[in-house]
Amino acid sequence: MYCPQCRAEFREGFTRCSDCGIELVEVLPPVAPNSSEPAENERPDLASARYFLAWFVPMCVYLLLLFAYSFRPVLFRNIFITVLFISLHIAEVLGMFWMMYQAVRHERRFGRYALLAMVPFMFVWYSLVRVPLRKEFESDSPFIR
Numbered sequence: 677m678y679c680p681q682c683r684a685e686f687r688e689g690f691t692r693c694s695d696c697g698i699e700l701v702e703v704l705p706p707v708a709p710n711s712s713e714p715a716e717n718e719r720p721d722l723a724s725a726r727y728f729l730a731w732f733v734p735m736c737v738y739l740l741l742l743f744a745y746s747f748r749p750v751l752f753r754n755i756f757i758t759v760l761f762i763s764l765h766i767a768e769v770l771g772m773f774w775m776m777y778q779a780v781r782h783e784r785r786f787g788r789y790a791l792l793a794m795v796p797f798m799f800v801w802y803s804l805v806r807v808p809l810r811k812e813f814e815s816d817s818p819f820i821r
C-alpha cells in the first residue's frame with residue numbers, strides 16, 4: 677500500500693497515511709512531469725528516430741549519387757544532380773573534419789568518434805545527440821572533457 681501524496685510505502689493492514697492522513701492506494705500513480713523538457717528526454721525512442729532520419733536521409737542520397745556517379749555517369753549531365761552531389765560532398769567533407777576536430781578536442785575516447793566521422797553525415801547525429809549530451813555532463817564527468 678502506498679500514500680499517493682508522500683509516496684511512502686505501508687505494510688498491509690494500513691488504510692491511511694500516518695503523515696498525510698489520506699487514503700492509501702494499491703498502485704502509485706506515475707510521477708507527473710514538471711515540464712515538457714524532461715518528458716521529451718523520457719522518450720528517447722521519438723528523439724532518436726528523428727535524429728536518426730536527419731543522418732540517414734542525407735547519407736542515403738549521398739551514397740545513391742555516389743553509386744550513380746560510378747555506374748551511370750550520364751546522369752551527371754543534369755546540372756541539378758551535379759550541383760546536389762557537389763553540395764552534399766562539400767557538406768560531408770566539412771562535417772567530417774568538424775566532427776574529427778570535436779572528437780579530438782572534447783572526447784576522452786576520441787578514436788571511436790574519429791572513426792565514426794568517416795561514416796557519411798555522421799556529424800549530423802553527433803551534433804544533434806552527442807554535443808548536447810557532452811555539454812550537459814562536461815562539468816562533472818570524468819569521461820568527457
Ligand SMILES: [Zn+2]
Pocket residue numbers: 679680681682683684693694695696697
Ligand atoms: Zn503520506
